[in-house]
Amino acid sequence: AQSVTQPDIHITVSEGASLELRCNYSYGATPYLFWYVQSPGQGLQLLLKYFSGDTLVQGIKGFEAEFKRSQSSFNLRKPSVHWSDAAEYFCAVGGRAGGSYIPTFGRGTSLIVHP
Amino acid sequence: NAGVTQTPKFRILKIGQSMTLQCTQDMNHNYMYWYRQDPGMGLKLIYYSVGAGITDKGEVPNGYNVSRSTTEDFPLRLELAAPSQTSVYFCASLGSSYNSPLHFGNGTRLTVT
Numbered sequence: 001a002q003s004v005t006q007p008d009i010h011i012t013v014s015e016g017a018s019l020e021l022r023c024n025y026s027y028g029a030t031p032y033l034f035w036y037v038q039s040p041g042q043g044l045q046l047l048l049k050y051f052s053g054d055t056l057v058q059g060i061k062g063f064e065a066e067f068k069r070s071q072s073s074f075n076l077r078k079p080s081v082h083w084s085d086a087a088e089y090f091c092a093v094g095g096r097a098g099g100s101y102i103p104t105f106g107r108g109t110s111l112i113v114h115p
Numbered sequence: 116n117a118g119v120t121q122t123p124k125f126r127i128l129k130i131g132q133s134m135t136l137q138c139t140q141d142m143n144h145n146y147m148y149w150y151r152q153d154p155g156m157g158l159k160l161i162y163y164s165v166g167a168g169i170t171d172k173g174e175v176p177n178g179y180n181v182s183r184s185t186t187e188d189f190p191l192r193l194e195l196a197a198p199s200q201t202s203v204y205f206c207a208s209l210g211s212s213y214n215s216p217l218h219f220g221n222g223t224r225l226t227v228t
Contacts, residue, residue, distance in 0.1 A: 009155060032214050043119075043205060043219030044158075051214040090157065094213055100165055101146060101213050102173075107157035 002027040002095045006106035014114045021076040021109050023091030032094035033074040037087050086113040121220035128196040128227045136191040136223050138206030146209035147189040151202040196227045
């Protein structure tokens with residue numbers, strides 16, 4: 001069965017500092033990988049996705065992520081964090097289960113940004 | 116373009132009451148999903164549907180039921196509400212290909228007391 005691990009429940013950074021949020025996945029084939037962001041009281045919004053090709057993918061709001069097959073990882077990065085980036089971040093893997101497509105989410109990482 | 120619409124936004128139920136969470140999408144998506152979100156637990160799949168008339172259980176289906184009579188609507192039914200069902204519920208739909216992102220509604224915050 002597919003699974004996603006986000007080892008950090010909370011991450012605190014200062015505004016302007018760099019950011020890396022970790023994500024490890026388990027899936028038997030080439031996965032579809034996603035990062036979503038959730039602002040308070042809102043649904044989830046797609047930041048970026050990977051399904052093939054270049055392993056470094058660019059997303060919205062200056063975020064990027066790198067797919068590393070050997071480490072089963074898909075870490076999210078941003079070189080300089082803004083106060084508006086404070087939110088909950090979810091890594092997800094999409095794959096087939098019993099003939100259907102089932103997206104599976106990690107538990108989320110809460111990003112706190114200090115001024 | 117409304118996308119995925121969930122109603123109500125908030126609801127308080129007493130133990131044993133029933134209710135239906137509504138979800139509608141206007142993108143003609145075949146796949147639809149119901150997730151619940153609990154603090155520190157991420158999103159857990161309750162039920163999903165691959166098209167009108169076809170539904171299946173997800174990871175945490177106990178205490179819930181769904182139906183999919185049309186492509187647009189995917190309501191989630193709680194028959195006998197329990198405190199353990201206090202959560203935020205999200206409905207989502209999937210576009211035409213598996214590398215498409217999920218489209219989420221804004222959620223329903225349910226409290227059972």
